[in-house]
Amino acid sequence: MTTGRIHSWDLSTGVDGPGTRFVLFLQGCPLRCLYCANPDTWRMRDGEEATADEVMAEIEKYRAFVTTAGGGVTFTGGEPLLQAAFLGEVLRRCKQADLHTALDTSGLLGARATDELLADTDLVLLDIKSFDIGTYRRLTGSELAPTLGFATRLDRLGVPVWIRYVLVPGWTDDPEAVDGLAGFVAGLGNVDRVDVLPFHKLGAHKYDALGIPFPLRDTPVPDHGLTERVREQFREHGLRAL
Template sequence: MKTTVAGRIHSWDLSTGVDGPGTRFVLFVSGCPLRCLYCANPDTWHMRDGRDVTVDEVMAEIEKCQGFVTTAGGGVTLTGGEPLLQPAFSAEILRRCKEAGLHTALDTSGFLGTRATDELLADTDLVLLDIKSFDVNTYRKLTGGELAPTLKFATRLDRLGTAVWIRYVLVPGWTDDREAVDGLARFVAGLGNVERVDVLPFHKLGAAKYEALGLPFPLRDNPGPDPRLIERVRDQFGAYGLAAY
């Protein structure tokens, strides 16, 4: 069924292995309420920098790739930016994808979790939940936002039985504190819907975007994690019975 629902997006792309299972059509939705110091996509922060599209236009692009992504065990992932900044637009795309028989994933910080209706989540097969830090003060300094809404959203997803992959960006000096990692692992292990935890090493691949936008990259001089630190944090999650990668 055609629709007139529209939104603003940055772009779309195909990816394998980083945005959910299989090869996926990834839609980068414009706008984000957080300003994570390590953000690799500062060009998606502002709605004004996006372009207007209708859901029908997005679905036309998805349909071109549907056979390929389905055969490759994938589906469609909404990311950004923050898809829940445009909940009606995101909900309609997820609904249309489910009607088309596609696996759906929502990549979100959970900060705007209250904007996700139960209907939107019913059309979401998997939530990629980015929990930036389990320390309240670090979370605020790292993102400019508050941790509590994300934790509340996580418990709601558990209650609804929505499958979740936790994404945790490992930044030396910021998110490598043993006690904070243990606290997050303990919280996540208490949920019954988390299938895996992805420990994502901090990188600087987005540095050129900051330069192009005339913005300073806050963590330009911050080192990435070494293999031993990555393994230590994965082991911390694993100690609580979580599958960590």
């Protein structure tokens, strides 16, 4: 029986895919993003074990609600592809149940996503943290190349994508890097929109509870003017930026 490690689930509207979504947070993440709002999802062992049957039973309770609202199921984390076999099983069963599916991922582990898994994925929410290699490494502790490779693979397979870009003053607001990312994304034929997400500190209390420092505690949140400037840079490349 396929089992996975689950952090939690929630319902959301508008930010995790179209319509109202049943959002499943999978446990475990290989990145250590400085702005991460969910440090409690980092370690796999901290999650609760669940079977695919148990997850589907929970989703089924909200099926009528999310489908009536034009939504579906979104898998996030953590990093869902850290548990690719479990993810693939639940995605397959969601598609068999005629539920719209979305996968929120950094793309770092895109190689773990089989073509079959992606065939069961109606939408990928692809988080590209920065287009500058050095900044990406300092911001996440990992490398940018796997994410870009995954993006081009999704384009080749024709999987619809929403790009997610967290705007952090002093980190991801460099005009040249934003323009470079916009140019890359504009060259893909499967991107429906770009969500520019202003950095926030709503997860700071989780760091306090875990007894670990929040690296960007003193970093300001972006103001409206900066946020609109970055969105406009994407729009200048013909992209729909929100």
